[in-house]
Amino acid sequence: MTDATANSPALPDRKHSGSLMEHTARTRRRNNAEKRFRAYGLAAIGIGLAALIVLLVSILSQGLPAFSQTFVTMKVYLDPAKLDKSGTRDIEQIKKVSTFGYAPLIRAAMQETMTANGIDPEKFGLSEKAAEEMISKEGAAQLRNFVIAHPDQIGQTVEFKFLADSRIDGYFKGRVSMASAKLDSNVSPAQLQLADALKKAGVLKVGFNWGFITNPDASENRPEAAGIGVAIIGSLYMMIIVLCLALPIGVAASIYLEEFAPQNWFTDLIEVNISNLAAVPSIVFGILGLAIFINWAGLPQSAPIVGGLVLTLMTLPTIIISTRASLKSVPPSIRDAALGVGASKMQSVFHHVLPLAMPGILTGTIIGLAQALGETAPLMLIGMVAFVREFPAAPPEGFFDPASALPVQVYNWTQRADPAFTERASGAIIVLLIFLLSMNFLAIILRRRFERRW
Amino acid sequence: MDTKEIKFECRDCQVYYGDKHAIKDVSVDIEDKTVTAFIGPSGCGKSTFLRCLNRMNDTIDAARVMGGFLLDGEDIYDRRVDPVQLRAKVGMVFQRPNPFPKSIYDNVAYGPKIHGLAKNKAELDEIVERSLRRGAIWDEVKDRLDSPGTGLSGGQQQRLCIARAVATEPEVLLMDEPCSALDPIATAQVEELIDELRANYSVVIVTHSMQQAARVSQKTAFFHLGNLVEFGETGEIFTNPKDPRTESYITGRIG
Amino acid sequence: MPVLWIVLAVLGLGLIGYFVGRSRALGSAGGDIRQLHSLPSYYGWNAFMFTVVPSLIVLALWLLFAPTLIENRIAATLPQATLEQSGSTSLLMSEVRRAADALDLAVQQGTMDDAFSRNLRAEFTDVTGRLKATGSIITQDVTQPVLRAAQQYRVMSSTSNLIMSVLVVVLAVVGLIYALLRTNRDFRARNTVEIGIKSILILASSIAILTTLGIVLSMLFETANFFDQYPWQSFFFGTKWAPDFRGNSALGMLPLLWGTLYISTVALLVAVPIGLFAAIYLSEYAGPRLRAVAKPMIEILAGIPTIVYGLFALITVGPFLRDAIASPLGLGNNTNSVMTAGLVMGVMLIPFVSSLSDDIINAVPQSMRDGSFGLGATQSETIRQVVLPAALPGVVGAILLAASRAIGETMIVVMGAGAAAAQMDQGLGAIINPFQAMTTVTVKIVSQLTGDTDFASPETLVAFALGLTLFVITLGLNVLALIIVRKYREQYE
CATH class of the missing domain: 1.10.3720.10 (MetI-like)
Incomplete structure (x- = not known):
């Protein structure tokens, strides 16, 4: 202890003897470095926020047009000579007329409508067929379904609201222009001029596209008819399965690990597995689903049941981790109180701890469900990329019917050539984001409303 | 006692934490080459006041400081003063030893490096050795300067932190209960060190222990509920307190 | 008997167990709850548990393993020549399964009676055509060995089904009786039920391990198959x-x-x-x-x-x-x-x-x-x-x-x-x-x-x-x- 006085030389000149009011060059330099550092931090946050905004604006601007749609309203004469040659109104006979048989009715109706509104088809130099093609190919199917449902209407003139062809639709949304139409084999500038004329006459109108939300997918060449109905149902079914399986299993597992599990290798093994599963790439779960549920257990491909099972396994770690956190936040005094009045350990957990932890558990579950709802990669491996037009039946049989899922439907549409599908894909993303937003909002409300501070 | 040059002149100082008035109208003169002790029951504001002297309260958002703090006649809360430069002049040692997770050498070299006190490696080596000697820990660590500072014992860590504070060549050394986390042997070593440091620095020490204040300090200030109750020669305060509150405290009736 | 009905029957028995167990416990205590070791509902749950759990476990195991066992035995009876012709056993067996399903369908639709479906011979009847007429997906012509196997498959499946139904229901009844016999006022029903619940909790926690195991095993087996057909050196070190x-x-x-x-x-x-x-x-x-x-x-x-x-x-x-x-x-x-x-x-x-x-x-x-x-x-x-x-x-x-x-x-x-x-x-x-x-x-x-x-x-x-x-x-x-x-x-x- 003596070395301090013994060995220390006399103090050197004090280095800070200058006034505090004057900054040394070094201080100025250091303060500039400080400012730069701060600027980097701000820039990083700025970049993050800018990325979020660009992302959302890009998706919104691409996707919002999907929610409006161009319709053409026309009176169609349901010609008995074409639809019911036998004249018997026999439904079997009527069904034999394919959609090709209905096309001429639309063609005629189109000409009729134009003359009725004082539009001279000759002026545009369009053939009858070219004018007809402005109506979606879905129109003929729509007519046929109507006639089969109402055979007594044959011979009458009925008003229909047809979808316009996707190019015409795109023209009113700015996706197709006169210039691009010149290069496009599917649409001509003359058709667009006619569309303008029809719009002026009030035959052609742009309205909200309910069909986008309720319709099933449509084939490659009629994007105007494609909707996300089946995908929404498929996603809904899977979420039901995930909720019914993951919530009870997750809660049961968490209760065991948090309240009952002894400190031994088995518990450690479970813990390690859970934390690892939380970080395993989602595609690996897809491989698991394909190998175990489809190839080994023989469950059907593209079915919500398989998707639901795979997503359950994926969501479990999330739910377990959040459930354990909320069980942990219930103070031990509550358990002691219950045990103190003679309840068994099991009763103290189920009667007191679990109800108190419930808001936290539900919040975690909703966040887990939201994650599962947006998951795509594993669903692709279990066959959900397939083209599905039929709505699945009501549960429980419907769980085994082929279906699509919202994110997979998005992927599906991006793989198609027609740019109209890109618009649909972005539209579907908006719907998906709205679902996610409302789920997260619900979770936040739950947390705010029921959160306790001990 | 001869009168010494006054290092710190504090006039009508107020500190607010949010709505709480933590320091009320405190005026005190701190002399150079003297150990000044701040004593008082916990929550009396002595640590808060200490932290005003090198503007450590700046890092707490809710704290507001008013009044005059003159270091060598210059107001340290003047807008032109850079707290970084101030803190190089007014070093600080904390309650719990807080070595950085670096080697012993880097712990001590940290201050000189950021303030640019050494022109080259040799000079830096010299500063580190001198500081460690002044921190009375050189003999214990000279063979393991590269091992982490966190591996030392509590008393060694605190002396390392003192060496670290000394390395920036401060003029005032603030010590916030430097021995409260140490055992009696380590405490004795640190106290001895404080006595030696008095030769070169103005030392201000906050302490819980009246015996410690009596042992190491020449001047003592007694704080109570944010007020400076009494300030004077240590011997005077302990043997002949003027204020009844001081008397109650040093006789153990309030605390 | 379809599986759903078996499950419902077992659950029904369990429900009976719940109410009988409860009232038996109350009865043994002379209607005074304070005389009982546990709350009455625990006695009910105890009976429910003993009725339902063992029988459903047997049911699940049977459903899991019986088809494989049957298929292995059928495959063993198929002549070597047929096996070689179709290339792989699994392909052939799926053909057999399809034929058997089609026969089921035909009987169901009434186009064949049961005896006829059993004795049908491919040499004499256009089996393929008749089976296709039921709306089944038959890709290849149904040959005699396949048809024989399919017929055998149907017999064995229905026997297996019958044994399973009887076994499961009997087990449920036995469990029910055992639990009820043990029900008296000193029986520690709550502890037994809690052990049951705890097992469920442990089972739920083990799903994490099973998932990892499933991931590793499913990929390991197929990877081994892959390396049988493709050298591993070329996979790991191949640059193309x-x-x-x-x-x-x-x-x-x-x-x-x-x-x-x-x-x-x-x-x-x-x-x-x-x-x-x-x-x-x-x-x-x-x-x-x-x-x-x-x-x-x-x-x-x-x-x-x-x-x-x-x-x-x-x-x-x-x-x-x-x-x-x-x-x-x-x-x-x-x-x-x-x-x-x-x-x-x-x-x-x-x-x-x-x-x-x-x-x-x-x-x-x-x-x-x-x-x-x-x-x-x-x-x-x-x-x-x-x-x-x-x-x-x-x-x-x-x-x-x-x-x-x-x-x-x-x-x-x-x-x-x-x-x-x-x-x-x-x-x-x-x-x-x-x-x-x-x-x-x-x-x-x-x-x-x-x-x-x-x-x-x-x-x-x-x-x-x-x-x-x-x-x-x-x-x-x-x-x-x-x-x-x-x-x-x-x-x-």
Whole structure:
């Protein structure tokens, strides 16, 4: 202890003897470095926020047009000579007329409508067929379904609201222009001029596209008819399965690990597995689903049941981790109180701890469900990329019917050539984001409303 | 006692934490080459006041400081003063030893490096050795300067932190209960060190222990509920307190 | 008897058990609850448990194993010649199953009576035609051996079904009686029921282990099959990826691995600095108001599904990079590129890095910052020279976790990186241009396993080997990261 006085030389000149009011060059330099550092931090946050905004604006601007749609309203004469040659109104006979048989009715109706509104088809130099093609190919199917449902209407003139062809639709949304139409084999500038004329006459109108939300997918060449109905149902079914399986299993597992599990290798093994599963790439779960549920257990491909099972396994770690956190936040005094009045350990957990932890558990579950709802990669491996037009039946049989899922439907549409599908894909993303937003909002409300501070 | 040059002149100082008035109208003169002790029951504001002297309260958002703090006649809360430069002049040692997770050498070299006190490696080596000697820990660590500072014992860590504070060549050394986390042997070593440091620095020490204040300090200030109750020669305060509150405290009736 | 009916019957018995057990317990105590060891409902649940659980376990096991056993026995009876003709036992057996199903259908529809379906012979009747008439999918002509096997299959299945139904119901009844006999006022019903509940809890926890086991086993078996058909050296060290479903594929993993690592590196180069700086600013500098706005905003990025990022890469970032940088500089004309996928993936990882780093930076004790400020360090000096070195292990752990995320990410690379494997034999220039399309391990898993797949060909099976490789790499990174982060946490606790 003596070395301090013994060995220390006399103090050197004090280095800070200058006034505090004057900054040394070094201080100025250091303060500039400080400012730069701060600027980097701000820039990083700025970049993050800018990325979020660009992302959302890009998706919104691409996707919002999907929610409006161009319709053409026309009176169609349901010609008995074409639809019911036998004249018997026999439904079997009527069904034999394919959609090709209905096309001429639309063609005629189109000409009729134009003359009725004082539009001279000759002026545009369009053939009858070219004018007809402005109506979606879905129109003929729509007519046929109507006639089969109402055979007594044959011979009458009925008003229909047809979808316009996707190019015409795109023209009113700015996706197709006169210039691009010149290069496009599917649409001509003359058709667009006619569309303008029809719009002026009030035959052609742009309205909200309910069909986008309720319709099933449509084939490659009629994007105007494609909707996300089946995908929404498929996603809904899977979420039901995930909720019914993951919530009870997750809660049961968490209760065991948090309240009952002894400190031994088995518990450690479970813990390690859970934390690892939380970080395993989602595609690996897809491989698991394909190998175990489809190839080994023989469950059907593209079915919500398989998707639901795979997503359950994926969501479990999330739910377990959040459930354990909320069980942990219930103070031990509550358990002691219950045990103190003679309840068994099991009763103290189920009667007191679990109800108190419930808001936290539900919040975690909703966040887990939201994650599962947006998951795509594993669903692709279990066959959900397939083209599905039929709505699945009501549960429980419907769980085994082929279906699509919202994110997979998005992927599906991006793989198609027609740019109209890109618009649909972005539209579907908006719907998906709205679902996610409302789920997260619900979770936040739950947390705010029921959160306790001990 | 001869009168010494006054290092710190504090006039009508107020500190607010949010709505709480933590320091009320405190005026005190701190002399150079003297150990000044701040004593008082916990929550009396002595640590808060200490932290005003090198503007450590700046890092707490809710704290507001008013009044005059003159270091060598210059107001340290003047807008032109850079707290970084101030803190190089007014070093600080904390309650719990807080070595950085670096080697012993880097712990001590940290201050000189950021303030640019050494022109080259040799000079830096010299500063580190001198500081460690002044921190009375050189003999214990000279063979393991590269091992982490966190591996030392509590008393060694605190002396390392003192060496670290000394390395920036401060003029005032603030010590916030430097021995409260140490055992009696380590405490004795640190106290001895404080006595030696008095030769070169103005030392201000906050302490819980009246015996410690009596042992190491020449001047003592007694704080109570944010007020400076009494300030004077240590011997005077302990043997002949003027204020009844001081008397109650040093006789153990309030605390 | 259909399975659903058996289950309902067992549950019905269980319900009877519940009510009888309850009232028996009450009866034994003379209607005075205080005389009972447990609450009456526990006696009810005890009876329910003993009725339902053993019988349903047997049912599940039977359903799981009986079909395999039956099929093995049928397969053993099939003549060798037929087996050789169809190529593989599994193909033949699925044919047998289809024929058996079709026979069932025919009997159900009334086009055949039961006796006729049993004695039907392919030589004399147009079996194929008649079975097709039921609406079943019969792809090949039903030959006599197949028909015989199908008939046998039906007999054995129905016998097995019958035994199962009887066994399950009998077991339920036995369990019910056993539980009721034990029910008296001193019986510790609550403890028994709690043991039952605890077993359920343990079972639920073991699902995590079963999942991991399922992942590993399913991939291990198929990977072994793959290496039977394709040498492992060529897979792990092959520098060419050119699958060809007609055979003669080159299935080297290295080009895919290169693509994965390249894109992940770009992503980390974006995410780590931005995420780290954002975390530093938010935890050390930002005022409460900025933090309240910016932190949740950045976390929104974490909640956005990867498909959205994929679409963003495909329709916005890809075309922008091509038109603004790649084309003018003559670096390529692809919207799909390493850069596109890497940038977008980097954005995705920003909140991941920032929230992990935020936790870690906050775990560094304030006393350390005070020590540095007390020496006159500026805030940035404190952060760079004290806080970050102290937080370094934790930050490294966070970066490893982010890397594992990047390597396993699928949708962004499927939609943003393209399907062309890096051409490693074309020289360095061909593989380091960041504006060319480059595929990854995950993209190839998707492309080899979607669409028409044949689980006997190496071109499909390679996906499992790729999956296993991916699993092992990410597992390694995760475990390493977890160990580092845990060590770090302990240091400051």
